[in-house]
Structure formats: C-alpha cells, structure tokens
Amino acid sequence: MKRIINVFIIIIISLFASSVMSVRPDPSLISTLYTVSGIMFSIGLGLIVTFNMNGVKNKSYIIEIRKNLNSVRNSFLFYFSLSTIATIITLYTPKDDIELFNAFSFGIVLNYHMTMCLFVAFSILFFIINFLDVQKLNQDLFDELNKE
Known part of the structure; x- marks a missing residue:
C-alpha cells in the first residue's frame, strides 16, 4: 500500500512540475x-541477498530481520520494475504535454517524460536510503555480535 501511495505522490508532484x-x-x-538506478539496484539487492546473520541466536530477531529484508527486497524489485517501465515508456511516448484542465489561465498539464523522470529519480533515492539502512544494520549486527 505504501508503494502505491508513493506512486500517487510522484504523479501529483509530476503534475505540479509539468x-x-x-x-x-x-x-x-x-x-x-536509469543506468544509475540499475547500478544502485544491483548493489542494494546484492547487499540484501548476501546479508549475513551468522551468530544471531535470538529466533525472534532472525524472524524480524528476515521479514524486513524481504520487504526491502520486494520494494527494490517494485521500484526497479517501475523504473524499467518508465524508461521504456519514454522511448515510445511523445514529449508533448497533455492538458488535463484549463480555466482562468491556469492549467494542469501532464508530461510523460517529467513523470517518468521523477519515477526513476525517486527509485534512485529509495535505493540509496535503503542501501545505507541495510549497511548500517549489517554493521550494527556485527558490532553487537563482537562485543567484548
């Protein structure tokens, strides 16, 4: 549900920006x-897939960490798929604006390229934030397991 809300927020921002x-x-x-997005996706997904929980004994921690990692993985896949679709759409859509509303010299315009650019930029931001969070979790877990 949160992902769908993010998509709608991006569309609203795109309408405003357009x-x-x-x-x-x-x-x-x-x-x-999109190239940058692909690189960030690969790095982030690699970090998630190779996340090491060796040494964690608490079963509830293991379950919670796996649940969170699976959620982040699914979000990575969703946003990268969205970026891929957005990039393909920009190859086959005109750069023309679509006027959705116009009254009193005020118009609401949709531009596919603006919308798709914002989708890809948002996915990059999402990958970076979650990449840093997973990396921090990995380091915190390592530090906790190696306390003297």
Missing part, C-alpha cells in the same frame, strides 16, 4: 538516470 515548469527532461537524461 504545470509550472517549461523545462522538460530529455530521454537521454532518463536513460542516464
């Missing part, structure tokens, strides 16, 4: 962001 900004992202920018 309506007030005249600059539109170029497909090459989205492609570059």
Whole structure:
C-alpha cells in the first residue's frame, strides 16, 4: 500500500512540475538516470541477498530481520520494475504535454517524460536510503555480535 501511495505522490508532484515548469527532461537524461538506478539496484539487492546473520541466536530477531529484508527486497524489485517501465515508456511516448484542465489561465498539464523522470529519480533515492539502512544494520549486527 505504501508503494502505491508513493506512486500517487510522484504523479501529483509530476503534475505540479509539468504545470509550472517549461523545462522538460530529455530521454537521454532518463536513460542516464536509469543506468544509475540499475547500478544502485544491483548493489542494494546484492547487499540484501548476501546479508549475513551468522551468530544471531535470538529466533525472534532472525524472524524480524528476515521479514524486513524481504520487504526491502520486494520494494527494490517494485521500484526497479517501475523504473524499467518508465524508461521504456519514454522511448515510445511523445514529449508533448497533455492538458488535463484549463480555466482562468491556469492549467494542469501532464508530461510523460517529467513523470517518468521523477519515477526513476525517486527509485534512485529509495535505493540509496535503503542501501545505507541495510549497511548500517549489517554493521550494527556485527558490532553487537563482537562485543567484548
């Protein structure tokens, strides 16, 4: 549910940005962001898959850590899939704006490229934040297990 809410927030931000900004992202920018997203996805997923819980004896901690890692893994897969779809869509959609509403010289505009660029940028931000959190968890777990 949280992922769907994030998607709607990105769409709302995109509508606002498309309506007030005249600059539109170029497909090459989205492609570059997608490359960065792919690298961050690979690093983050590798960190999740190779997370080491050797030495953890508390069964409830093990269950909780696995549950959280699985949730982060599923979110990584969701956001990378979203980034992939967004990048493909930008290759086949026109850069034209779609005017959704216009009254009293105020218009709400949707631009696919803006929306897709924000999806990919958000996924990169998500990967970075969760990559750092998983890395911190790994270090904290190591420190806790090696206390003297």
